[in-house]
Amino acid sequence: MKKRKKGARGFNSVMIVWLCATLFILLFPIFAIILMSFNTSKYGALPFEFTLKWYKQLFQSADLLSATGYSLWFSILVSTSAAVLGIMASMALRRMSRKWNKAFPTLMNVPVIIPWLVQAVALLLLFNLLGIGKSFASLYFGCLVAVMPHSFLITYSRIMTMDKYPEEAGRTLGATSMRIFLDITLPMVFPAVLSGWLMSFVLCFNCFSIQYYLAPFGTYTLPMLIYTMIRAGYNPDINAIATILTIVIAIVIFIMNKIGFDVGQLVGQGHKEK
């Protein structure tokens, strides 16, 4: 958890201009889309006239909503699997020799470096070979492969830097390893697991290229549907769904940040600071 010190020095004016420019470039497209979703003109033409018709259209067309629903529950499934596997791998790896401690995380980093497009094609080849081709199973495993390293690396680095003495104290008090995991280890790594989960969720939601190659025919995740729709002709109800998603995700991140921050403080070893 990064915390800015209260007494940190302020920015100088050059840095402020730089910061504003950066934030503008980062955030302007998002604001533009939000504004356009409320604009009457189909092509984002000015002057701005407020309307909710794109939202109405969105809720009348079943496609976008159902694809959103699919993407949501699918991402939850994948990121939860990744979180569970991430904890299991970290716990196991912690007990292994230093050689594995170094080698395995490096190995796990490989999928992070390889472009998703390459991964997707490779996975499709593999799944074809295995005879499952484009199916739900290949979609699930494909996305899991793509997001798992993130969830694992976040959890693992927390577990490795975590104070191991509370767990040893638990053992001297008579707790079995299962109790220690549930009562002590898990709560201590929970903030990391949570941020790993969130990371996986967002990545899985967005990993268009993998979904595009591996999803079974007839199944549309939201990014796939948007892609198809844009190819057919741009319609501002896409802006509307983008706006809704942006707001929902912003709220989720805000809440997570709050929780993460508090949990982090609770778990961190800040004896001295009150």
Add this chain to the structure above:
Amino acid sequence: MSEIKIQNISKSFGSACVLNDISFEVKNGHLLSLLGPSGCGKTTLLRIIAGLEYADEGSVFVGERDLTPVPVEKRNIGVVFQNYALIPHMTVFNNIAYGLKIRKVKPDIIRKKVQEYISLVGLEGMTDRKVTQLSGGQQQRVALARALIIEPDILLLDEPLSALDRKIRAEMQYEIRRIQQQVGITTVFVTHDQEEALTMSDEILLMHNGRIEQLSTPKDIYNHPVSLYASDFLGKANTLVGILEFRDNGWFVSGDGWSFQVCPQEGFTAGEQVYLAIRGEQVAISSEPTDNSAACTIKNIIFTGEICRLMVDLQGTAMTVSCINVLADCFQIGQTIHIRVDPNITHYFKTS
């Protein structure tokens, strides 16, 4: 509550031998300090007793029970770790109650017992605080209560006071000793602070490079160190190199321009070169020469509070002697004084 018996414990990490054939006993209800410099294997020994580490050889007995094959969680040993090892997301109450919850004690009994131990360690009113919101001394008390509440057979403390400042430290030394005696629990206490070991223990085990240097009562180990190392570690002795002589019906250690009377010690012969260990506070200082005194010049006077240290030059050898504050006013830098040692508490050791 039982005695601890350690037999021939050896332990190596890789090729580094950390503990070498350690054997000792702690009597029922006694507190034994493991004293030694950093890295001498104190923590390792304690962890072996606790069962958190396995010895290559040797066995650990508590009472009549051989604990060597017993896993940690079945040993019923109370451990207070160096950094307290409190469970950070639990309150004071839950930390202390954890061992009882594991033992499936009924909630109302747990509540009563936790209250009892909270008042034993003096933490009334903090029951529902998060442990991260406590001061070092308070966390230490929680750790102690948590270790004691399971009514362990023995208690192990690993430098529990090293993170505390001087004042709380002295307070906690007293508290730990009081609680230990009140509960009557056999305790092993790790420290690298000789003063702490001397004040708190029934017995001190001085370690050096994974071996036992000396095992004795605080008084005995201070007054009769068996080696130069022991004499130096417990109260920083001055070490002089001299020749052991027998003359005028007495034994002396003499060097260049000085000679101090000593007691005969077994295994030494006249004419041998020895190390003479002289504690600064065991030196008698006078301004006039007396029998068997040696002259030296004051180079510096250091005020440390209750005592003053005189840095003196004994014919080319630097020495530190101490005297109580009020006496120090009689001396000035550059003055010549005469020092004499008490033969009964002055020891010498072989040079090889």
